[in-house]
Amino acid sequence: MTDELAALIELIGKSGFMVHAFRGDRHGPEGLAAVRDLGGCVDVMILFDEDRACAYRAPRAPGVDPFAPSQVYWSYASSSVWTLRALLTLAAPGHPEAPTELTAAPTGLGVPTEWRERVRVRKRTRC
Numbered sequence: 001m002t003d004e005l006a007a008l009i010e011l012i013g014k015s016g017f018m019v020h021a022f023r024g025d026r027h028g029p030e031g032l033a034a035v036r037d038l039g040g041c042v043d044v045m046i047l048f049d050e051d052r053a054c055a056y057r058a059p060r061a062p063g064v065d066p067f068a069p070s071q072v073y074w075s076y077a078s079s080s081v082w083t084l085r086a087l088l089t090l091a092a093p094g095h096p097e098a099p100t101e102l103t104a105a106p107t108g109l110g111v112p113t114e115w116r117e118r119v120r121v122r123k124r125t126r127c
Contacts, residue, residue, distance in 0.1 A: 001050055008084040012045060015088065022115035031115050035066050038093050041073060042066045045087050046111055053083035054109060057090065057099060067111035074099040075106055 009032070013019060017034035032047040037060065044066055045055045054077035058069035076086045091098040 002081070005050060005081050005084070008081060008088070009047070011088060012084060017043070017045070020111075022111065031111070033067060033111055041093055043087060043090065044069075045084060047080055047084075050080055053077070053080040055083050055087040056105070056109060057093075058105070059102065065110075069105045069110060071102045072105045072109070073102060075109060077106075077109075 012034050015036065017036040020033045020035070022031045022033065031049075032045075034045045036043045038057075040060055041057055042060045043055070043057050045053065046067075047053045054075065056069060056075035057073040058064075058066060059071060059073070060066070074090060076083055078086070
């Protein structure tokens, strides 16, 4: 993992995201996801590997799985570093530059169901 990617993952943790490690074993997790609850919506980041990630802002509602959205306000998929940069610079809900239009989620967006067998959750507390 590059130093920049490690620093961005640490910044995600410090920014109020709940981190989920999927299918972890003694060799580490198969994937990471992070969710930040923003009230009426959630920001989600899914790190598939060092070179590939996606992020999105989706509506938050009871019974709606944040890892399998059907609609999103915003989505981005690229290299892990660029995806985390994009998510961390996304305007907060209510800001004039924040995305407000719901669109259908792109195909394949979210956490693959086969990853959901073993999950570890961690939230960093602010000092």
